[in-house]
Amino acid sequence: MTTVITNANVFNGVDNQLQENVSLLIENNVITQIGDVDLSLASEIIDAKGGTVMPGLMDAHVHITMSAPFHELDKMTREEVAIRSAKVAEGMLMRGFTTVRDVAGNTLGLKNCIDNGYATGPRILPSQAAISQTCGHSDYRQNQAQERTGIHEDSPLMKTGAFKVADGRSEVLRAVREQLFMGASQIKMMAGGGASSTFDPLDTIQYTLNEMKAAVEAASDYGTYVAAHIHTADAMRRAAEAGVMSFEHATIMDDDIAKTIKDKGIFVIPSYFTSSLIAERKIPLGNEALYQKTERVGKAMFKSAELIKKYDIQNICFGTDCVGTLDVHKTQSEELQAIETVFDSLTALKMVTSNCGRLFEMSTYKHPYQEGKLGQITEGAYADLLIIEGNPLNGVSCVTNTETQKLIMKDGVVYKNTL
Structure with a gap:
């Protein structure tokens, strides 16, 4: 299964600014490319409609x-x-x-x-x-x-x-x-x-x-x-x-x-x-x-x-x-x-994404999920992500609101999609 998410802004779990207007290539359960993606590679295309892709x-x-x-x-x-x-x-x-x-x-x-x-x-x-x-x-x-x-x-x-x-x-x-x-x-x-x-x-x-x-x-x-x-x-x-x-x-x-x-x-x-x-x-x-x-x-x-x-x-x-x-x-x-x-907003977002990912990595080989990184939107990370209507860096209410939380994906599988 190959999925491409288009028309997305990305909060990667770490930086204090979004990566704007990019696409993400997901192969099976891992993000393999962020940027300009060849749409012919996709078996499924998800249009983020300008929403923010962020880590689950x-x-x-x-x-x-x-x-x-x-x-x-x-x-x-x-x-x-x-x-x-x-x-x-x-x-x-x-x-x-x-x-x-x-x-x-x-x-x-x-x-x-x-x-x-x-x-x-x-x-x-x-x-x-x-x-x-x-x-x-x-x-x-x-x-x-x-x-x-x-x-x-x-x-x-x-x-x-x-x-x-x-x-x-x-x-x-x-x-x-x-x-x-x-x-x-x-x-x-x-x-x-x-x-x-x-x-x-x-x-x-x-x-x-x-x-x-x-x-x-x-x-x-x-x-x-x-x-x-x-x-x-x-x-x-x-x-x-x-x-x-x-x-x-x-x-x-x-x-x-x-x-x-x-x-x-x-x-x-x-x-x-x-x-x-x-x-x-x-x-x-x-x-x-x-x-x-x-x-x-x-x-x-x-x-x-x-x-x-x-x-x-x-x-x-x-x-x-x-x-x-x-x-x-x-x-x-x-x-x-x-x-x-x-x-503040960035601290809250890092605490709920990349900081937890770093903590969990201390389990080393007892960590049960080692195929990809957790808590980040980067190449080589698990396809565990949300698509949010709005910019979470401007306030986390768009992350916690079920109306603005448009898509939930875990391990490359979509569990919610109201785009």
């Missing part, structure tokens, strides 16, 4: 299997979770998200079904189970009557495979290697207290330096990296020393850790829209203690943005952290507008 959107922090509040997920069978997850994934693709990194969820089967054409959704870079210590952010026992003995979890939510508890260097090594065996592209671990978990205060530092180093060593031996759920500066300092390269949230920064993040090239994945939702108590959490923790996180996130700007931290990526009902997942695109408000 990317989300570095999703939880596809979490389609309901945790107390409801605790009552669901694995089959229910799987069917609901397929619905969540399809919604992401139809919002223009062509690649996501799932950072706590048993998504390998869904990923394989999408890749093989049995389900519709974005490319998925799975982390499989998020790993934490006992009484950490992945220990989702809902009360102190639930017991954990060996590998047998009393919490139905933990039985879904989204969370894993491991203590001590040897258990951590085994847990990391299990996720790698199950197809993890990268490893997710919990390095500090969580806002949505009951028994770990936000200021706790989770995992000793030796345990955390064990996870980093096991991941790097397989060519990949560790992403850490993390909120406080003290927890970030320990994670940075251990070699963690992706900070999820990085909420309560100080100048010292901001400098370290910059110097070490650590990636930061904040969530400004979700932070505003939880600060305003618009996500159901179940009890007052959790609301108090989330309010603190929501307010601190915007202060950390000032440090990101102060120290010119460039390794920042788009991540939504949507958890809950389908209506919550539908707010995914609104994160882009929140980022534009905190930073």
Whole structure:
């Protein structure tokens, strides 16, 4: 299959200006030429009508299997979770998200079904189970009557495979290697207290330096990296020393850790829209203690943005952290507008495209999609792209609006076309 897109302007995912009035040649699932293209090569021609071709959107922090509040997920069978997850994934693709990194969820089967054409959704870079210590952010026992003995979890939510508890260097090594065996592209671990978990205060530092180093060593031996759920500066300092390269949230920064993040090239994945939702108590959490923790996180996130700007931290990526009902997942695109408000249009666009692509490349040979580049419109990149009516550099509303989002293509296949 050879497709030519004509009459297009191109935002390549990096530059602050468009490449105007060009054509793109797509052979099967890869962009092979941008510029003047011989139309006789085409088996299909798509007229962009002066619209902007840009990379498909990317989300570095999703939880596809979490389609309901945790107390409801605790009552669901694995089959229910799987069917609901397929619905969540399809919604992401139809919002223009062509690649996501799932950072706590048993998504390998869904990923394989999408890749093989049995389900519709974005490319998925799975982390499989998020790993934490006992009484950490992945220990989702809902009360102190639930017991954990060996590998047998009393919490139905933990039985879904989204969370894993491991203590001590040897258990951590085994847990990391299990996720790698199950197809993890990268490893997710919990390095500090969580806002949505009951028994770990936000200021706790989770995992000793030796345990955390064990996870980093096991991941790097397989060519990949560790992403850490993390909120406080003290927890970030320990994670940075251990070699963690992706900070999820990085909420309560100080100048010292901001400098370290910059110097070490650590990636930061904040969530400004979700932070505003939880600060305003618009996500159901179940009890007052959790609301108090989330309010603190929501307010601190915007202060950390000032440090990101102060120290010119460039390794920042788009991540939504949507958890809950389908209506919550539908707010995914609104994160882009929140980022534009905190930073600017170009920063928001790079965060949702090329920056995520650079982050995902740290998985090296554990990266499941290696035929082309992701997050860019360049020759040799995957044909994962959108055609937008308008210029996204002038404002991202044309990217998030389904009326101006005219075409969605993933892997050379068109899933929406209203041109």
